[in-house]
Amino acid sequence: MNRQSTASSLPAPVLPHVWEPASAQEAITLKRQYGADSAYVAGSTLLRTQWEGGLLTIPAHMIRLDTIEGLNGIMEDEQQIRIGALTTLRECGHDHRLRIHGNTCSTACRHIAAPAVRNLGTIGGNISSAVGDMIPALLVHDARLVWMDTEHHPSEYEQELVDWLEQVRVGRRSLYAVLLGIVIDKSGPDTAPDLHNHQNSAPFHTSLSSEPSWREISFYRKVGRREAFTPSLVTVAFRALMNREGVLVNVKAAAGGGAGLAMRLSRCEQLLEGKVYDPRYTAELAALVEKEWVSYSDPFASESYRRQTAGNLLAAGLWETLHQEMERG
Ligand SMILES: Cc1cc2nc3c(=O)[nH]c(=O)nc-3n(C[C@H](O)[C@H](O)[C@H](O)COP(=O)(O)OP(=O)(O)OC[C@H]3O[C@@H](n4cnc5c(N)ncnc54)[C@H](O)[C@@H]3O)c2cc1C
Structure with missing residues (x-):
């Protein structure tokens, strides 16, 4: 004044x-x-x-958006976890329910930026940016986004994250929609695999009757320009169920990072689906990611470097995770 x-x-x-x-x-x-x-x-x-x-x-x-009630916090029911869009990355990273049922998401939250940023930055802001490091982690959990898009229609609606990313890719995302929350289905060590997708999988069938116990294996890896507190160059996430014979089912893999749009890696998923992991897949998997993932070049890294890094991250992450699983018995 x-x-x-x-x-x-x-x-x-x-x-x-x-x-x-x-x-x-x-x-x-x-x-x-x-x-x-x-x-x-x-x-x-x-x-x-x-x-x-x-x-x-x-x-x-x-x-x-923080003045709107009900957008903060994490809730669960028997089947699902719902994360309010205004929940901070810090809270998501510390939540034990997310650690159990959304392990890659929990890990991703703890590896975004520095603690001061995570205290303020929200999961909804990370997703709405369309390039946040949370996105690959959520893709392997088949996350759904809960939106409200119209001033006259009070009801919210759910949309698969993968479908929203496609809208972003083709330039058709709504400019007005408010992200209210994120929903992931609960998973746990004894989640039953989807049997219908595996009728042609010989190892799966032979193991099915004798092996009721499936456990989830998952990992999230990020490479930045520095080791910490820096935006990513590449992030990858992986999730599957494995039985005691080492058969992998419901395989989900995704890559993203930097200013590129994240995507599911369906050819990599098909390579591993219904199979027992074999070390020869390591090179094949890395090469497939390089072929499949659409990335970009900027002054910090070329597209081919990003693709190669994503391939190596995914292949090495899987190898490491499976070895740890075997050691655990
Ligand atoms: C030093 C630093 C390091 C960082 N490192 C990383 C990193 O490693 N990885 C990473 O992914 N990000 C990183 N970021 C980016 C950012 O901190 C995170 O993406 C954070 O989660 C953004 O959340 P926010 O609530 O601050 O979003 P805001 O900045 O408030 O908003 C981001 C965008 O989303 C829109 N938006 C926000 N919420 C909603 C909603 N509910 N509905 C509709 N639109 C919405 C806003 O309009 C805006 O366009 C970093 C930032 C800084 C400053």
Whole structure:
């Protein structure tokens, strides 16, 4: 106020308006009203970096999402875990239910940025950025996103993460949708495999009657430009069920990292599905990732370097994880 009246030769400062909606519908109404001159703000850790770096213009209207009730915290029922979009990465990384039922997600949260950023940064902001390191970890859990997209229709809807990524890839994501939460199905050591997908798998069939016990194996690996507190170059996630004979089923693998869109690696999954892991798969798997994963070049790393790194990360991660499993017995 004072500055405006005394320094008359200077233009009045233009401050952003900070809106505090009480519901997702109110947030959407504001976003529709102010369009490109507004932004949803969660922890603002990414937005601030983009504003300060000149990658994005500071919008005239900031729409806070942390004033909306019910978007914070982790809930569970018998089948699912639901993570509120405004839950911080720190809370996700420390949650024991996520550690048990969403191991790769829990690991990913603990490896994003530094603790100070994780205290503010949210899982919803990480996903909404479309390039967050959480995304490969969530892909191997077949995560679904819970959205609200219209000011007039109060009901939320679920969408497969993989489908939303495709919308982003083709430039058709909604500019107004508010991410409310993330849902993953619970998994555990005795999760039964989906038998219908394995009718042609000989090792699977022979082991099935005598081997009821399947345990989950999973890992998440990240390579950055420095060892810690830095955005990733490449991230990979892997998840499967394995029986005592070493047969792998329900294999899921994904890669992402940097400013590239994450994706499931279906050819790698097919290579391993229903098989007992054999060391000769290591080179084959690395080569398949290199072929399958679509990445990009920037001043820090070429596309071929990223692809090769993703291949090596996935192959080495699987080899290490299986060895640890064997040692555990
Ligand atoms: C030093 C530093 C290191 C970092 N390292 C990493 C890293 O290693 N890996 C990584 O993945 N990220 C990293 N980040 C980026 C960022 O901190 C995380 O992605 C974080 O999770 C973003 O969450 P946020 O709540 O701060 O999002 P914000 O900055 O508030 O928002 C990010 C984007 O998502 C939108 N948005 C947020 N929430 C919603 C919602 N609920 N619905 C719709 N749109 C929404 C915003 O409009 C904005 O476009 C780093 C950032 C910094 C500053």
